[in-house]
Amino acid sequence: MGVTPPTPAADPQAQVFTASRWTQGNFIFPTRIVISPLRVSRVKSRWFGSNDETIAMSKVASVHISTGVLWSEIRIESTGGTDPITSHGHRKADAQRIRDLIETYQGQARL
Secondary structure (H helix, E strand, O other), rough: OOOOOOOOOOOOEEEEOOOOOOOOOOOOOOOEEEEEOOEEEEEEOOOOOOEEEEEHHEEEEEEEEEEEOEEHHHHHHHHOOOOOOOEEEHHHHHHHHHHHHHHHHHHHHOO
C-alpha cells in the first residue's frame, strides 16, 4: 500500500514544474513550483509533511532566471519584501515557461 501525496493545488488551471532529481537537495523529494492564476507556490516534501511557500500573483515583483549548462535556478521575488521563492534544478524551458506564465497571469489581472 503506497502513500499518494496530495495534489499540490486544487485549482484545475494550475501547472506543476518539478525539479530534476539529479540536482542537489532534490534526490528523494524534488521541489515543485506550482503556478496558478492566483498564486505561485514552492512545495518541498519531507519525510513527514511538506514545506509550502506561496506568493499571491498580484504580489510578484520580479522573476530572475539563472541558467547553467544543464539546469536553471529561478527566483521569484515579492513586492512585500519577504524572502523570495527560490528553486534550482529546473530545465531551462521549464524556467522560461514559469516566467511566461507569471507574466501572462499578471497581464490578465490588469485587464
